[in-house]
Amino acid sequence: YGMVSAECAKVMAEQARLHYQSDLGISFTGVAGPSEMEGKEVGTIFVALASQTEVEVLELHLARTRNDNREFAVQYGWNLLRKYLLKQARTK
Secondary structure, rough: OOOOOOHHHHHHHHHHHHOOOOOEEEEEEOOOOOOOOOOOOOOOOEEEEEEOOOOOEEEEEEEOHHHHHHHHHHHHHHHHHHHHHHHHOOOO
């Protein structure tokens, strides 16, 4: 797998969590634009959230400008974190 992949996003999120000795780690990788990379189309983005027990990876296919792709990826990341925290609150 390459830099633009679910596997890469997963490893980056896990390593961020470990490096910063935190409960969660989040990562983003992808092709914001203006041209494709590693055979992946512009707008292909992976967002990963790692906890101590699991890693969730989102694969996005956005058809926007470079800046919009980056902004939307961050919004998806915030939403992934929000859903994780809500799930944790329900189980306590």
